[in-house]
Amino acid sequence: MTGGRLQRELKKKKPFASPEQEALLNLMRTSDQLQNRFGRLFRQFGLTASQYNVLRILRGEGKPMPCLEIAERMIQVVPAITGLIDRLEKQSMVSRRRSTEDRRVVFVEITKKARAVLKKMDGPVGDLHKQLMGHLTRAELKELSRLLEKARE
Incomplete structure (x- = not known):
């Protein structure tokens, strides 16, 4: 089988329909793997990724915040911020x-x-950042961030 690594990982017989499709599926697969690793770490502390995100936002702000402002700052859109805060x-x-x-x-x-x-959690989270992204150079990390920001435009 020829093709890129993702094509081999997925055991996809035919090439992707377009480079856009391949890039998007690569992004989704990578996101899923990273979320799974972080999800396992957060569960060890009795939290979900969204709950951790809320707590980080509040700690970073250093003062009480309105629910809606917390929702606006979330990494992932949470449809039910009230339920998340309830938990x-x-x-x-x-x-x-x-x-x-x-x-x-x-x-x-x-x-x-x-x-x-x-x-x-600060130490283990920082360690996981390094474990998952530490093999990339500073320049590669900067370029990756730049490209991801450009993709979100």
Whole structure:
């Protein structure tokens, strides 16, 4: 069988219909593999990728944030941010309070417990970043980011 690596990995007999299709499928396969690896790590700490993302956003902001602003900053679009926050609140990872100025606005704050969990996760997450992408040079990583940003335009 000739063709590129993805064609061999998928045991695809015919070539891809277009270079765009091959690139997109390569991107999807890579994304799936990376998400699986991170998913396993997050599960060890009782979190999903989306929950981890919410906690990182809150820790980075350093102050309570409105739910909708958290949703806008998420890496992956989450249709039910309220449900996600509900689950984090049940785990005592966040607390909520209504705005005194506008009762429709709900502020979410990270808890000490969540900060402690994130602190424990920082090393393993950084290690996984290096494990998964460390074989690429700095220039390759910069170019990869540039190309991915261009693809999202």
